[in-house]
Amino acid sequence: MSVLVSLDPSLRDSVNLQSHQNISRCYDCDKCTAGCPVAYAMEYGPHRILQMVRFGMKETALASRDIWLCAGCETCGTRCPNDVDIAHVMDALRQMAVREDIRNPANDIANFHRVYVMLIKLFGRMHEASLMGALKLLTRDFVSDMDAGVKLVAKGKIPILPERIKGAGEVRRVLKGP
């Protein structure tokens, strides 16, 4: 059986650079995956994603839903005996996937983040009503959470109008990146 995977030997170094980590220190103890709260829903789990980065399996890593499912809880990095902050590695992979526009079954999560950042660009602060509205349009799911949403509005916890800040221009300058 032949396995065809194109390897990118520079992947490890670019991820190290972007995440400020040294993933070569990983000695495959699997502790990160063992404690990951989301591993049960992942395809590979944090340890195997990290292995892929070390081996240069860029396409597989960036196309896996795992990079978007990571909740950023930092349990893995806190427990890693070799001080690899895998949450930061996941961030670097996400940023890379967005830059290179990689197809991923969990790209709806990437789009959620895009909307979130777009709203910060607009107002300088988050506006939940716009976020929920945009999310409904993106996912075409108009039913989920309507109940809770209506209650939150009634309790005055989702302001209808966004708060805008004077320094929105400064915030946009900070955000000109992606």
Added chain:
Amino acid sequence: MKFAYYPGCSLHATGLEFDQSTRAVFHALGVQLDELDDWNCCGASSGHSLDALAAVALPARNIALAQEMNLDVLAPCAACFNRLKVAEHAIKTDPAQRNKIEDAVGFAYAGTTQIRNPIDVIVNEIGLPQVRAMVKRPLDDLRAVSYYGCLLVRPPEIVQFDDPEHPRLMDQLLAALGATPVDWAYATVCCGGSLSLTRAKIVNKLVDDIAAHAREVGAQTIVTACPLCQINLEMRQTSAAKMPIVYFTELMGLAFGLQASARWWSKHLVDPRAVVSKYATA
């Protein structure tokens, strides 16, 4: 004592009662909170997912604003607190990142502004003896579990808050209020808050596990310090009998006998009044 108060977006919206109870409790403790003028969103998990510079420069703009006020920052939201600490850490430890951040924000970091969380200020600065002296209505027989979640305690070398596996600060505070903090295994287990709106089913399991274990140890409520955990734990429980999720500041206000506390409970999606009403001062 005076702080530049950074509520963050959640405390102006879904975490309204966290904002109100924090202000009320600090007022009662004689600490002045001046809201940071023109603060911006810290970017939360979306900022650091998409953009390495925004991940640190967005929170850093708020540090710059506080530096201008010559005050330390008080950040009640665990997620904001975390992002501010990450930005501060990058500035302090990585000269290249520091340059980029200072450039993007347009300020020069002076190192004069500390980032503080209310729990740390209350326990380590104001002190539990003063908290005890303020208690008018001890929360006797209230069995509560402290839920620290992720962002307050991790990564430990960056947030420098408490022991990341066995934090005690919130438990000590609850005990000072007369409540009974109960040991449990889920104090720092992630509730999946950042996936709450995009992967509700994955989150349902995480939240149900947390609530089930709280019930198992006989807790009447889960006490939290994070507005994202709070709403996620309220919204994503699937069992019929839901565990009430309250902020530690709400319990402080209750034990201090603050009249305003009566207005906080109705803001919750899971009404905690069956548990807290008996401590209300008439």
